[in-house]
Amino acid sequence: MPEITREDVAHLAxxxxxDMTGEELDRMTGELSVIVDSIKTVSEVAxxxxxxxxxPIPLSNVYRDDVIGETLTNEEALSGAPDNAAGRFKVPAILxxx
Amino acid sequence: xTTATAEILSFEEAMxxxxxxxxxxxxxxxxxxxxxxxxxxxxxGDTPNTNVTPVDLGLPGVLPVINRVAVESSIKIGLxxxxxxxxxxxxxxxxxxYPDTPKNFQTSQYDEPIAYDGSIDIELADGTxxxxxxxxAHMEEDAGKLTHMGGATGRIQGAxxxxxxxxxxxxxxxxxxxxxxxxxxxxxxxxAKAYVAAIREIVKNLGVSDARMERGNVRCDANVSxxxxxxxxxxxxxxTKNVNSLRAVEHAVRYEIQRHxxxxxxxxxxxxxxxxxxxxxxxxxxxxxxSDADDYRYFPEPDLVPVVTDDAWIEKxxxxxxxxxxxxxKRLQTDWGYADAEFRDVVNAGVMDSIEETIAxxxxxxxxxxxxxxxxxxxxxxxxxxxxxLGVTPALIVELQGLIDAGKxxxxxxxxxxDGVLAGEGTPTEVVAQRGLEVVSDDGALLEAIxxxxxxxxxxxxKIRGGKLxxxxxxxxxxxxxxxxxxxAGRVRQLILERLGVEG
Numbered sequence: 001m002p003e004i005t006r007e008d009v010a011h012l013a014x015x016x017x018x019d020m021t022g023e024e025l026d027r028m029t030g031e032l033s034v035i036v037d038s039i040k041t042v043s044e045v046a047x048x049x050x051x052x053x054x055x056p057i058p059l060s061n062v063y064r065d066d067v068i069g070e071t072l073t074n075e076e077a078l079s080g081a082p083d084n085a086a087g088r089f090k091v092p093a094i095l096x097x098x
Numbered sequence: 099x100t101t102a103t104a105e106i107l108s109f110e111e112a113m114x115x116x117x118x119x120x121x122x123x124x125x126x127x128x129x130x131x132x133x134x135x136x137x138x139x140x141x142x143g144d145t146p147n148t149n150v151t152p153v154d155l156g157l158p159g160v161l162p163v164i165n166r167v168a169v170e171s172s173i174k175i176g177l178x179x180x181x182x183x184x185x186x187x188x189x190x191x192x193x194x195x196y197p198d199t200p201k202n203f204q205t206s207q208y209d210e211p212i213a214y215d216g217s218i219d220i221e222l223a224d225g226t227x228x229x230x231x232x233x234x235a236h237m238e239e240d241a242g243k244l245t246h247m248g249g250a251t252g253r254i255q256g257a258x259x260x261x262x263x264x265x266x267x268x269x270x271x272x273x274x275x276x277x278x279x280x281x282x283x284x285x286x287x288x289x290a291k292a293y294v295a296a297i298r299e300i301v302k303n304l305g306v307s308d309a310r311m312e313r314g315n316v317r318c319d320a321n322v323s324x325x326x327x328x329x330x331x332x333x334x335x336x337x338t339k340n341v342n343s344l345r346a347v348e349h350a351v352r353y354e355i356q357r358h359x360x361x362x363x364x365x366x367x368x369x370x371x372x373x374x375x376x377x378x379x380x381x382x383x384x385x386x387x388x389s390d391a392d393d394y395r396y397f398p399e400p401d402l403v404p405v406v407t408d409d410a411w412i413e414k415x416x417x418x419x420x421x422x423x424x425x426x427x428k429r430l431q432t433d434w435g436y437a438d439a440e441f442r443d444v445v446n447a448g449v450m451d452s453i454e455e456t457i458a459x460x461x462x463x464x465x466x467x468x469x470x471x472x473x474x475x476x477x478x479x480x481x482x483x484x485x486x487x488l489g490v491t492p493a494l495i496v497e498l499q500g501l502i503d504a505g506k507x508x509x510x511x512x513x514x515x516x517d518g519v520l521a522g523e524g525t526p527t528e529v530v531a532q533r534g535l536e537v538v539s540d541d542g543a544l545l546e547a548i549x550x551x552x553x554x555x556x557x558x559x560x561k562i563r564g565g566k567l568x569x570x571x572x573x574x575x576x577x578x579x580x581x582x583x584x585x586x587a588g589r590v591r592q593l594i595l596e597r598l599g600v601e602g
Binding site for chain 1 (some may be wrong): 186
């Protein structure tokens with residue numbers, strides 16, 4: 001009984017802005033189900049007494065002082081951009097999403 | 099683009115049928131020197147794409163590092179909102195695709211905000227107090243600024259391309275989220291405005307934000323839903339994004355209440371979506387369907403380690419908090435001995451700070467109030483500026499009032515002196531000398547004017563002799579006219595009565 005449905009994969013593909021063919025959706029549904037099943041075994045070992053881990057390294061409170069450092073120049077910032085205008089990155093118009 | 103104005107119900111009718119439920123997400127830009135996760139300057143108005151590092155541009159291989167001051171400012175905001183501070187929390191990635199973030203995610207907090215479960219009391223203009231519960235305050239980063247080019251209106255629809263400036267990308271933000279606010283009823287729009295004003299005041303007072311709404315330092319998303327009178331279950335909400343002035347917050351909430359009411363009253367349903375506020379038409383239009391949190395596929399930010407707080411750190415920050423604005427108001431009202439209504443008027447007129455400074459300079463509280471609420475407020479209204487922006491200093495009021503107290507000028511002349519000072523003619527004393535405004539305090543000169551006025555109005559003089567004291571005003575008026583207002587009206591009255599042999 002796969003926990004991942006074809007609709008789930010289609011939804012995720014849409015969120016991730018990835019075009020997928022029907023054939024790819026079928027294949028990915030199967031592959032993702034296998035991955036999810038494998039990861040599920042973790043929850044069989046970790047009971048309620050084991051807190052969720054967000055970071056594997058036992059480190060906390062790594063901060064930087066609020067001091068200004070080196071920045072890129074406008075030319076450097078734009079050097080990798082496919083297009084620019086008026087000192088800014090030029091991108092296709094995208095309808096309001098966020 | 100559908101800009102047609104939607105049907106709306108009158109606010110009164112909406113209130114008869116429905117109860118509004120509000121919720122706010124207020125984003126506060128912190129005024130740290132550098133960004134949340136990079137050492138680029140956090141500055142407004144610089145050349146585009148110069149306050150950026152590889153971290154802000156999301157270049158491959160970069161690692162963010164948390165700004166300690168930003169965390170401390172966030173904790174201070176949490177404490178000022180009466181929140182609990184998380185013992186441990188982490189950052190999360192909020193995934194979405196839009197050119198305002200070059201990383202394709204915003205670094206934010208999701209299941210573990212730095213501060214949660216607070217509340218603040220919001221006082222409306224008439225003194226009514228509403229308690230607003232705070233759900234959470236979490237740390238995140240601002241996005242870059244998009245300018246949409248081309249298209250007929252310059253609005254987002256019809257734009258041909260967009261230009262992106264990442265100077266703002268990564269500026270530290272604290273997002274303050276309320277719990278649903280029920281029971282405000284017809285005061286809902288007013289409460290909305292007062293809530294955002296209170297948040298702005300608190301963060302400004304803490305010194306953690308410049309809190310300038312016109313620069314986007316404080317931005318409000320306003321959630322509105324309606325439920326039929328008597329119903330417990332909340333209706334479907336809409337979220338009006340980026341309502342960025344206090345007046346707009348009030349208007350947007352009012353408009354959405356009226357629009358929801360019309361839709362629901364006509365048997366329709368509200369679509370859960372974002373709305374755009376249009377200041378020109380004072381209305382909203384549909385934005386995008388509201389994403390579920392699932393659609394953002396939040397997950398813990400692997401590049402940042404958790405923030406862990408302890409009592410010592412929190413108490414140190416708590417000890418650095420300034421007196422809260424509400425407590426300060428209470429203290430000042432007591433110190434000054436103003437009645438509730440008087441004090442509220444002072445606060446609403448925005449002259450409390452000015453009065454405090456004026457009193458500190460040695461003016462009596464009642465006198466300071468008279469100046470700021472009277473002559474100065476009047477001039478500010480005419481000039482369409484805030485009273486504090488007129489250029490009237492406490493020292494100026496001290497000097498003006500000193501001249502009045504010494505009998506050198508009267509109230510009426512003091513207004514003319516103020517004119518002169520604000521016109522740049524010098525200090526009050528200099529203006530008095532230059533314009534020849536000193537009151538006529540020489541009794542001889544006054545008596546001469548009085549005799550003239552009595553002779554001009556013999557019937558009035560007879561009435562006064564006959565005991566009709568209220569007729570004195572006409573003679574006083576004559577004397578003031580003769581002395582071009584430069585007489586002390588009280589002294590004139592006294593001299594008239596003496597002259598006519600009548601007991602005052």
